[in-house]
Amino acid sequence: MDVTDAHGTVAEGFEPVREAFAANFALLGERGAAVAVYRDGHKVVDLWGGTKDVDGTAPWEAGTAQIVRSATKGVAATALLLLHQRGELDLDAPVGAYWPEFKAAGKEHTLVRHLLAHRAGVPVLDRPLTPEQAADPDLGAEAVAAQAPAWEPGTAHGYHAQTYSWLTGELIRRITGRPVGAWITAEMTRPVGADFWLGLPEEQSARVGRLGPVQAPETVGGLKTRPKRAVAEAYADPESLTRRAFAALTPAPDENAPAYRAAALPASNGIATADGLARLYASLIGEVDGGARLFTPRTMELARAEQSAGPDRVLVVNTRFGLGHMLHGPASPLLSPGSFGHPGRGGALAFADPDSGIAFGYVTNGFRKSVTADARAQALVKAVRTALV
Incomplete structure (x- = not known):
């Protein structure tokens, strides 16, 4: 793609993002994607290009959305932090205080903050759920409890x-009495005007593109793009926590299937536009277009306060987490050490950086075998960093 084929707009000074976006198509195998950036609550980058479907010819349009996989986790964490902000959730209370069944099998001392920060110790299911079972919130809650x-x-x-x-999802449902997807829509995305759905409504289905695998180049800027050997071996070992954690939903779902998209899985199947992700994160660090703000300054600081750091027993690399959001580090480089957000396996990325006032959203239809840092998203983040210098 030539830079002139990247549709949309960039504010003065953010031209490097347009150049990086075009280069992703020319050099990194991008098929269809969008990126949006807000600064101090106002949109400064809004770009899209390529095809809506990874294997199609229809053009990506301004409102095209995609499944964003684990970038959904950042939205789920935001929901729980909002409940804390409103006084409905105590981060230092046992999970069992809200969800009594969870106390089973030695989990009675698991705190809400442990659950948010990936410290609860239940990344695997001895009896994995099928995609059909996973879509039933009762069955999923019973399994982890x-x-x-x-x-x-x-x-x-x-x-x-x-x-x-x-x-x-179950913690939100126990506290609010409402399904997680409906609560997020009513209390988060609709108030700030963000295109994000957890449980895709039928009337929005035509906007969503088809995902598919795309091959990563062997190297990017002289650096190998393949996973480290230890990581690859962990994924290949059926007995490892790594393999078992991702296999808690077995077989792997068809992410393009209407039934899967209609389910509400806060770990993996949120659907969003790039603008929807960026706009939602912008509302966590300030007012958006002079309007709604979700996080108070205190909750914003809580979101980026480190809770977990070092060797990750599942991802087999060093990771950093706040209360659900990933924090800047080698496994998931964001804009600066003060950033918080979440990548999606295979490409998507969303985060906020309070220190610069930046909120960022990137979605793609090209799936890569990466859990955290993706070369395409990182090229765009680097370009934003360049624009701020």
Whole structure:
């Protein structure tokens, strides 16, 4: 793609983002994608290009949306922090105070903050759920409530790749009495005007593109793009926590299937536009277009306060988490050490950086076998950093 084929607009000074976006198509195998950036609550980048479907010819349009996989986790964490902000959730209370069944199998001392920060010790299910079972919030909640922890809750951290859906979703449902997707729409995305859905409404389905695999180049800027050997071996070992955590939902769902998109899985199947993600994160650090703000300054600081850091028992790399949001680090480079947000496996990325006033959203239809840092998203983040210098 030539830079002139990147549709949309950039504010003066943010031209490097347009150049990086075009380069992703020319050099990194991008098929269809969008990126949006807000600064101090106002949009400064709004770009899209390529095809709506990874295997199609229809053009990506301004309102095209995609499944964003684990970038959904940041939205689920935001929901729980909002409940804390409103006085409805105590981060230092046992999860069982809100969800009595969760106390089973040695989890009676698991705190809400442990659950948010991937310290609850239940990243795997001894009896994995099928995609059809996973769509039933009752079955998912029963499965994680009955599961014995893989480590003593609170003593270590490991990415809860799939079980985060039922851990967060059921806690929200117990506190609010409402389905998680409906609560997020009513209390978060609709008030700030963000295109994000957890449980895709039928009337929005035509906007959503088809995902598919795309091959990563062997190297980017002289650096290899393949996973480290230890990480690859962990994914290949059926007995590892890594493999079992991602296999808590087995077989792997068809992410393009209407039934999967209509389910509400807060760990993995949120659907959003790039603008929707960026706008939502902009509302966490300030007013958006002079209007709504979701987080108070105190909650914003809470969101980026480190809770977990170091070797991740599931991802087999060093990771950093706040209360649900990933924090800037080698596994997930964001804009600066003060950023908080979440990547989605295979490409998507959303975050806020309070120190610069930046909120960022990127979505793609091209799936890569990466859990955290993706070369395409990182090229765009680097370009934003350049624009701020």
